[in-house]
Amino acid sequence: MTVRIAVAGASGYAGGELLRLLLAHPDVEIGALTANSSAGDLLLKHQPHLLPLADRRLQDTTAETLEGHDVVFLALPHGHSAELAEQLGDDTVVIDCGADHRLTSADDWKRWYGGEHAGSWPYGLPELPGQRDRLVGARRVAVPGCYPTVSSLALAPAVDLIEDEVVVVAVSGTSGAGKSLKPNLLGSEVMGSASAYGVGGAHRHTPEITQNLSAAAGRPIKVSFTPVLAPMSRGILATCTAQLKESANVRVAYEKAYANEPFVHLLPEGFWPTTNAVLGSNAVQMQVTVDEDLGRLVVVAAVDNLAKGTAGAAVQCMNLALGLPETAGLSTVGVAP
């Protein structure tokens, strides 16, 4: 079986990572590559690391260009997916790396993104309770945000053991911001500097983490979330803490939750995750402990924001949607140092 795929938004970081992974996928043939303002350019101009596609040119992002593929990956700014997806029809699997179909609450969508809610699609984090089944055979998938991926996986196994409020501070590389030409993303500004943004609950990933943890807990969980930009291209390291209800062997809960998960790896005691160990891989590495003086759970988890945090998850979801082996084309091997 050969799956013919297209990527809309192939000039960006998520698009590039999708192509990097799909080039290594045994069952995939790469079809149309589209962009917006870069249409007409050689892909090489935007993705110089993808030599096997060096001769390809970017086309316009239109339904005509994308239709006829088995799977279409959308790596577009939010607000652009719904209309395209409708035009593509149900014979095409559409996997949306954007935010449009992640939130189940129309109110949340309105508050955080504005405009009309396009509805929610099966949520592409199969490691969360109950999600994998909804992804098998799906024709539409909403790929989670990078911060929600790592934060939700870091805390979901503990929701029954903790109080209702969690604090997440997640250090991220700059590729999460995409190729936006903003002064604060210039190399001269980024190198040697750490900075917080979206502080005080202002980041759009807050409601997504809240949604995931509340669903896992079966009760409302409140999330204090602060993202911090660090001088690295890729990677998120999330420090997640919460008050424990009572003394509990939290390690057992994590071992149980992820024993059979191919991509979530609880490290042996004494080892702590680093982002370079997951660079380019689909793995989530994590470690848990309890601050005994405070009775507080502390989980540290690392993920590659572009891989398992975006494009790797998208490929994993494609595999589930099409009935391929879930790990096809994906790896838990990072590129280090």
Next chain:
Amino acid sequence: MTVRIAVAGASGYAGGELLRLLLAHPDVEIGALTANSSAGDLLLKHQPHLLPLADRRLQDTTAETLEGHDVVFLALPHGHSAELAEQLGDDTVVIDCGADHRLTSADDWKRWYGGEHAGSWPYGLPELPGQRDRLVGARRVAVPGCYPTVSSLALAPAVDLIEDEVVVVAVSGTSGAGKSLKPNLLGSEVMGSASAYGVGGAHRHTPEITQNLSAAAGRPIKVSFTPVLAPMSRGILATCTAQLKESANVRVAYEKAYANEPFVHLLPEGFWPTTNAVLGSNAVQMQVTVDEDLGRLVVVAAVDNLAKGTAGAAVQCMNLALGLPETAGLSTVGVAP
């Protein structure tokens, strides 16, 4: 008035930063520079950025070498200060950049550092309530740890407004670890990677932050502290959160606390601190907000761990001890980009 100073531990990062600042101090003459295993070396070998001292050689760290100076700065591994200080006598001001005399509780010392407690000295964070007076004319000063400096200043103005538990996640550059030859501090490991350490309350700065905030609050404050290493040489960005007791105008509390402080700068609303803006400077830049959904205070503060976080504080304390202008030789101007 010319103050003749000596630096013990002049080959390390704290020692180098002390000398960088003291070279620009209008009232200081630089005397003996000592080291341990590097004694005999040209200073240039270890501090190639200090050209005016390029001809100096490092001497052995002994009381004989250090005595006779007006001020002796100790930048030594913990456990080495007490004995040296005793030998120097009270006619010499001793400013200890190490941990030996920071903790007031002998039990805390024993638990976190081991061995016998050497007693506590006036604590060199004049911006904390009541501390400045104890530093004026002091003959012995314990310079605070870098994390406690930024965390304590970030939360002290709010202690009356918050519940008893605070969560601090602080992203730090690698110079805080000194020149230790450890594999995880190699450039190849550090660049492109974030990692947490001392997780679960295991870092020795935890009791120091707890001591400061509890003293400021007049009641026990519990501190969940996680340091995260980021790929930069200098700088700490601390994200500090705590549940508010009730709705309060926290900004007013911060404005009031730091209105007359020359080095602590509450940014105008809408601006957030970055570590490169304080690089090389003695400033602490901070911003406060409230996560209204949670009723939670969030403070983000930036400091240069080597400057205001260590050597700058040491110079500030020297100024107070000797009756010099507190800001002499210090600046709020960072080196950016």
Next chain:
Amino acid sequence: MTVRIAVAGASGYAGGELLRLLLAHPDVEIGALTANSSAGDLLLKHQPHLLPLADRRLQDTTAETLEGHDVVFLALPHGHSAELAEQLGDDTVVIDCGADHRLTSADDWKRWYGGEHAGSWPYGLPELPGQRDRLVGARRVAVPGCYPTVSSLALAPAVDLIEDEVVVVAVSGTSGAGKSLKPNLLGSEVMGSASAYGVGGAHRHTPEITQNLSAAAGRPIKVSFTPVLAPMSRGILATCTAQLKESANVRVAYEKAYANEPFVHLLPEGFWPTTNAVLGSNAVQMQVTVDEDLGRLVVVAAVDNLAKGTAGAAVQCMNLALGLPETAGLSTVGVAP
């Protein structure tokens, strides 16, 4: 004597560095700060490290705003200096950090920059033979380019000893490119990557290096120049090689050339320059050797592109122009690590 200065282009990197240095200058009072598209902004938005100027607002760059100052520093894109300077009159010292008045040959200007040549001004590299005298009392100064500064100083003492062709490969931090919003300058692109640009003699600093070395040699020197962008904000490390005419003690030539220069420092044998040792300082650190197998001179020199490479040189030239001590407000102490 208090010198009242203005900076045109105060929102950029060169402008920010000028202000950083001028804030520490004992004889300077900072007047108007102007910008182009950022006029009206708080300076803090663009220069968050300059806290003493945090309340200042940027004004429009016009002759009206700039006139009436003793010294006006221009940190503008090329092509904007001549007209402004004419309007300012000779009672104002104008120090141009841009390229407009560096090249003496109108043909060179036309070829490399295009348009009409605005004429040449005294060239602000006093360490080159014969230049200091022209700067004393000057009313107009052309500050050298960053690459020409380090390359010319690295090779000028050897011009009589070498053949007519030199090869310079200079590794630079990204701040040399300014705050231009170009995709290749984004942090995500820059970090972890080295890249050459302007290869094959295409960089505009080539004719300026050629001009300097040919003038020093009294004969045409040909320059193969390749700049390489490296993942750091500041600093240039230039590797400069040339065939020696005959065996010569090159070290003596360098010692002689720079014995009395306050900012050019030939390192002791066995030490090699690094860019972080000159960060923020006005020093040039260099080392020379001979590849005996080839009879080839190799000079490695480090400079901070924003400091001695631009703004530090500008301040040094102001000092010479006004008859202040040449080193006033400048330092050979770097900020490391």
Next chain:
Amino acid sequence: MTVRIAVAGASGYAGGELLRLLLAHPDVEIGALTANSSAGDLLLKHQPHLLPLADRRLQDTTAETLEGHDVVFLALPHGHSAELAEQLGDDTVVIDCGADHRLTSADDWKRWYGGEHAGSWPYGLPELPGQRDRLVGARRVAVPGCYPTVSSLALAPAVDLIEDEVVVVAVSGTSGAGKSLKPNLLGSEVMGSASAYGVGGAHRHTPEITQNLSAAAGRPIKVSFTPVLAPMSRGILATCTAQLKESANVRVAYEKAYANEPFVHLLPEGFWPTTNAVLGSNAVQMQVTVDEDLGRLVVVAAVDNLAKGTAGAAVQCMNLALGLPETAGLSTVGVAP
């Protein structure tokens, strides 16, 4: 066919990269992993990115442990390969990532490394004229040094067109120095800094580049080589220049030389190589031009020092030695950004 391999030196960077590549090789089964001082450790401690091998322990590096494998990769300090290789016998293919068997001249070996020359093995750079044939079916292979790989490939196609002296300045990431615990390799020193080393022809890769280019030219070529350390973990960007004998269409020579090479990629005109585009890949990206003012060839080439520069070349040579497809397990796709 399944090839059973062992890696000696599995705790280092070259060893880790070998394992990363071999885990993705379709025909390989990973056998013994050995180390020196780290024997007994979990591999995870040293290679946290290799999750599929997380349970493996490092064994002692002895012939007993290594024998019985089809292929043994040696990633050891120089001087350790010859004796081990002798003990292993000819039924084992031995691929040496170290320097011991690269140089053909015993005099060169003695001068640059000291001690007795262990003899030379087929040289693992199949893209050089005449080398591929010697690698097919070989039982012993000497993997080239990282700098010689990129420098030789950048200049070999031009040897008939240029004068006898070439100048190479190569900017390298720090992983090329291995995990050596040296102060100048600490992250705090490396970040934000560029530095040259082995200046003046003192680097041991100089004779290897000389050997390769002289062999390709059929006459002695003199090499001026300067390596520069830059703040990145991986990657080499080499700027290689040489005087052209006469005006020549150099591009044609490069197109011809590499038209059928799977891993050497001459970029389209107008594109220049960057090291992040080859990160983790076995590709060499290059561009050529002529500085017309000087009649000088300039070639810029990028390689991942650990991949095509070491471990990727080793796998490529294993493929050739065993008669597998040369590209098996290797890719020209980099990990960017």
